[in-house]
Amino acid sequence: MIKSDRNPTENKRWIPSWGSWLVVGIIVLGIAGINAYTGHVEEEPHGSPPNYGVSAVHLPDTLYFAGERMPLEQFDTRESLDRELLVNTYFHSQTLLLIKRSGRYFPVIEPILRKYGVPDDFKYLAIAESGLSNAVSPAGAVGFWQFLAGTAREYGLEVNDEVDERYHLEKSTEAACRYFIDSYDVYGNWTMVAASYNNGRRGLDQQVVIQKQHSYYDLLLNEETARYIFRLAALKVIMVSPEEYGFYFQASDLYPVIPTYEEVVDTPVENFADFANNRGTNYKILKYFNPWLRKPYLSNRTGKTYRIRLPEPGARIVGEGGRGPEPGITG
Missing domain, CATH: 1.10.530.10 (Lysozyme)
Known part of the structure; x- marks a missing residue:
């Protein structure tokens, strides 16, 4: 028996199902809707940004x-x-x-x-x-x-x-x-x-x-x-x-300037946690204002004078009486 080179399915005619027609219909309606919508929208002039977007920045003429x-x-x-x-x-x-x-x-x-x-x-x-x-x-x-x-x-x-x-x-x-x-x-x-x-x-x-x-x-x-x-x-x-x-x-x-005062120290400090607690603050806040103190103590064998900055009473509290001068940016 001689076998044909033709695929047997080639002689069969494809008949689309109702589901296929539904998909095609949706696509056609979608395209038509998009065309109708875009037909009523005026194109923005080039260089005119929308309400939100990324645009070129202004460069000063002289700086x-x-x-x-x-x-x-x-x-x-x-x-x-x-x-x-x-x-x-x-x-x-x-x-x-x-x-x-x-x-x-x-x-x-x-x-x-x-x-x-x-x-x-x-x-x-x-x-x-x-x-x-x-x-x-x-x-x-x-x-x-x-x-x-x-x-x-x-x-x-x-x-x-x-x-x-x-x-x-x-x-x-x-x-x-x-x-x-x-x-x-x-x-x-x-x-x-x-x-x-x-x-x-x-x-x-x-x-x-x-x-x-x-x-x-x-x-x-x-x-x-x-x-x-x-x-x-x-x-x-x-x-x-x-x-x-x-x-x-x-x-x-803007973050305000926090009111502080200075305490002069010319002797060793054995424990900065105690030092802070005795002055109405804590170790964390003391180190915030004095990050240059790298240890929880100060040996100070030479008797050098240091000025340790501490917050004014109530300065940690945000609100009336707890903020420094109004901050600002100058040119």
Whole structure:
């Protein structure tokens, strides 16, 4: 018997079932409905955002960092700023948290910058370095200003097992200011001072020699330092005009300055838990205001004078009488 190459089912005619017709009908009606709906919707003009969406951010025509003009007429400078504005605008939770923290810590940092004649914009370095927190980097840099131990000691901070003043906001800010002033004597402009704080003077100096350029905006630098000044500028732009970049809050939403007083200590402290309890607070809160005290005791064999900060009575309680001065953000 000779077998045919044709499939036996090829001669059978397919007859759709009622279920198949139902599916086809639904699809046809759906397409018709979509066409009818879209036919009544006017297309939004290009560049006009809906009520909620992701849109391009506003770039200022002119911008100064630390009193020095950024050359935004240059495409690479302008696009670098645009990148950092986008990143920090749409990193909503982190940027809002930084804005909230600024209410507590900028009032501490700003007067110290003024005292040393350092531009106010350098407060944004503390955000870029540590997020306004006592961060510890993998390289061992510590505190708001991210000092390595050797540099901290060079600029007058005490660093040992019991006391580490890199965690002391006021003292570390003063040390950072002394570093900035020394760097300004080298570079003669604040933009390069800020870049050197991120890259290190030696590393920045090497690139100046190799590339034969003295302007930050004309130097090819490592990724982090190349973005650094633009991140500072973006933070400034957003924090000075937060609503323009989609951040809405009231002054009361910012973390306030907590009222405190200082107690002078020039003797050993055997137990800081007892020390705190005897002063109407506790170990946790004492360490919150004095993170530079690294142990639960203080040997103080030399009789050195230390100033320990403690909260005013009732200052821990949120509400009337328990908040510090109204916080605010200045440009």
